[in-house]
Amino acid sequence: MKRFIIGLVALSLLITGCVDQINIEDVSLSLLIGIDLDENNNLIFSTSSPVFNKEAKIKEEEYTSQATTMRKSRDKDDQTFIGLTTGGKAQVILVGKRVMQHNNWFQLLEPFFRDAKNTLNVRIVMVDGPAYEVVQYAPKDKPRLPLYLSKLIDTANRRNINVKTTLESLRRLTLEKGITASVTELHKDGKLIVTGTALLEESGKYKFSIGPDETRLLRILQDETKGEFPFTYKAIGKPKEGVFPNNAYSFSAQKISVKTKTGFKENKFKFDMDVKMRVVLTERLFPLDVRTEADKLERDMEQHLKKGFNGLISKIQGAKIDPIGMGLYARAYEYSHWKSVQDKWGEAFSDAEVNVKVKVIIASMGPTK
Template identity: 25%
Template sequence: MKGKRLLVLLTLLLAGSALGGCGFKDIDKRFFVVAMSVDPSGKEDKKYLVTVKLAIPSPSEKFGSNQYTLVSEDTDSIAQAVRIIKSKVDKELDLGHLKAIVIGRELVEKGNMDEVMDWFVRRRDIQNIAWVAAGVPDGRSILDLRPPTERLPSNMLFMSFGQVGTETAYIVSEYLFDFRRRLRERGLDPILPIVESRGDQQVAINKVALLDKNKMRLVLDPLDTKIFNSFYQGIGKYDIQIRQDQGYFIISADNVKGSFTIENVQGKTVITLKPHIHGIIEEATSPISKTELAKYERQAEQEIKERALQFVKRLQQANIDPIGFGLRYRARHPGNPDHVWKKWVELYPEVEFRVQPHVRLTSTGQLG
């Protein structure tokens, strides 16, 4: 009986000491990091300029209540920068609410993205569903934006990438876990949406940086961004301008989804893109008739075919593969993985692309 009492007493003592030494801190002793940026350091003997955005609690959530403070440090490693930043504030940094990671464009152009992202992936308190983007002119400038319509610090980025506010085909969203996978996976190259500061606390998010496994190789303009997005995440709210002899008409698509197949046709590797578009005619510069929807569909299919071919040939010439043609090829061709990959690297520059679009128009809008 005494032995049991002694055991219970020791257990309580150990539990009490464990609670006393744990790392728990009250909420009023924490700074919540909502966003981080990494830029090249302006100092010759340092590698990175790391900036954290710390949210300052507000008694009420309203427009313009996005109070925050930025703290930066020049170091050779992100881990060291965070430790030094801790010495500059009076509260513990809480990374559990970090939802946006912005890499400065200059750093993306220099390369070595795998090293930059290593710390973010290893930290267990950073969400793998945090958004990753490239910042123009740099990451710190994007973090320092204070739009008057924001209710919470960096909420503009969260709502744009999550498409819970605005819904547009021009915004490509990239998660931390997917960016890391693309850096490592053969046959699927990394992408970064570009957040560009436009002055007066405004931004534009309608371009995408395409990388090889190391650095940026190509920047997609807004038109190509829409085409890529149809294969990347399947989108709605898509507009397509179709040229005619006397002007143009614009399709508003409610549903756009791209797929592709890889086949061997008479000894040649052929990739066939199959965009599927359902929508209505939203605008026209010349009279549109409801009885001629089939003709407009054919015109749209021809236009989409030309644009899609130009897009994939740009990717082929730059020798990058953000859509995942190589990954599909590896999955469909058994054998030694290294040999299959080597074969694809040889084939990709000579692959023939074909486009078979399918456009379905349901109406000409309110007029016609």
Template identity: 25%
Template sequence: MKRRLFLCMLIASLLLLSGCWDRIEIQDRLLVMAVAIDKNQPDAEKKRNYYEFTAQLTEARALSSQQSSSNIAPVWNVTTTAPSIFESIRLLATRVARPPYFDHLQVIIIGEDVATDGIDDALDLFYRDHESRPKIKLVIAKGKAKDALKVQPKLLAVSGQYISKLTEEGETKTARQPRVTTIGQFASHYHGGLHCVLPAIHLHRHEVKMAGGAIMKHDKLAGWLSDSEVKALRWIKGTFNAGDEVIAKEGGDDQEKVMTFEVRGAKASVETGIRDGKPVIALRIRGEGSLAEDGFNHHPTLALWKKREEEFSRTIKKSVEKLIARMQKEQIDIFGFGEEMRRHQYPYWKKYKEEWDELFQRADVQVDVKIYIRRIGQFS
């Protein structure tokens, strides 16, 4: 009797369950894969700048390369113009018949004009919105950001996905671009009073090039780093874990020859001090890898091996010192030296932290580089 009563109550409780009343099938969702933010001023008399917001929309079937019809494009770049990012997103409803979902947003591309004025306001909604993830990648475009979404990559149907993968591949295969930066990491840097370098994207017709970096002084674009300068930055930060260094010089036959050092790992340490009221920073860089190419001698001796290590050490030290000198002249500490002063010289930092940009310009930075060649390859 009790068992029968329990079953009746269990069946009756099923009537109270609401079920998935608001369920939307994955094939019906309109996914936002990438966002581009540019500046637009429709009326010259208005002092307030308007955002030109471009969302790249796609469906799940496009990501799996399964198109329901050849007449349907895999992606749709929709642009709206409004004084705020929130209103720009709401205006998508006037052009798109289905609500966009930002859960799968992979990358935000900021145009050069917006970056020059400051990007924190443009990112504010993405910091706060529950659909946005703090791991969304952040990239600065050389020129218009929306043009990056117009490229037609050869192997991927969705350009936003292509750009997102480029940032990941570039970090693991080469050091010619900064490490991947997310909106969460940028927010921590900016609100912590630190400067940083963001990945830069250069536009071409059917592809984009991820190389070099955008120098961000607080949240404003202050200049650009070349890909070789980014390599020096990666040495300074100890994040040069994949890539190469090349030395080119004339050989015995008056033709230019090259040596290539394949980097397998790097470490950097910083020691700070105070001398005569000025910051003293001792930077120690250690790297190791393989001799990938040697255009001068195919049968190296131990003495020649050590000579190659010294040559690469001098070359890297020169590039590092050159970048530090440039940033000191521009008074932009992109290396985190100020943070090291805060950690290890706190009384001094507390007294002069508001003047750090000027103090950084006069800081005595000492660089010590040592490269170790672990392998030279096989010879018959």
């Protein structure tokens, strides 16, 4: 009898549940979702879903509607889509810049946290312009738009052109007092372009944007050093001569190490950041004796990088935000002082002293002397 019961239980585990089975032809997968505000501050939601019907010539359907909430917009989608709308496979949520310029826009994404069938790994992107224009974009030389857009974001992230922020990580960053959130920024100008990173306030409101080079510097300060870090600079003290940039050089930073020391002195926080990196020279448009003058080029790189770090930190402190996450260090090492300013950390960080030291070692200049 025991063997019979054990065998019955084992067989039951192999049986596929089919109570709520639904054919894929009867489902409308919202792979791409857009959120906008029109000129009268009415919410506009747009959705792009793949079509699995063999008879359909267009394999993507999109719909844009005005609705009071995201959940209400799904009802309008169901009025026109032939399948039941679901967000469990969403790849990207596009948020228009007009939406992010308001406090607490993050609450619009409430359905994704309320419904367990929805995914939290969806990428969050700010569109510099109307998000629905991106949703309606139909390039003939690219794969399905949701797949193309997600690959575009991921590829840019591998080269540290942008940050990759999912819905789950955005929620964590929004609730965390020691760091402010940042998301990928996208622009449509005939084609889709990842322009860099949008930095947000503690309330989630858009503050300002940074381009690819400053995003790479931000990633280094965050100690997020995976992927590629290419930089191009003009050699200090070498003026340009002629048409071509014969004073420029490029390198790729590798094996980056970031160490941060935290202190509190004279009623303000102090952070000393030590950045070390080994670099590979990838381009040099001026003569240089690599055997005897390598140290000169290393010092040139250090000056450029330090200037870039200081400029970025100055912008961040002026905006009273902290996308670097220095508040996490303050809480960990100076908790007694952090505790009194945790609810206004952006303001406290704006008065902090941040010193960045850069050390560069050229590991390779290529096979050409």
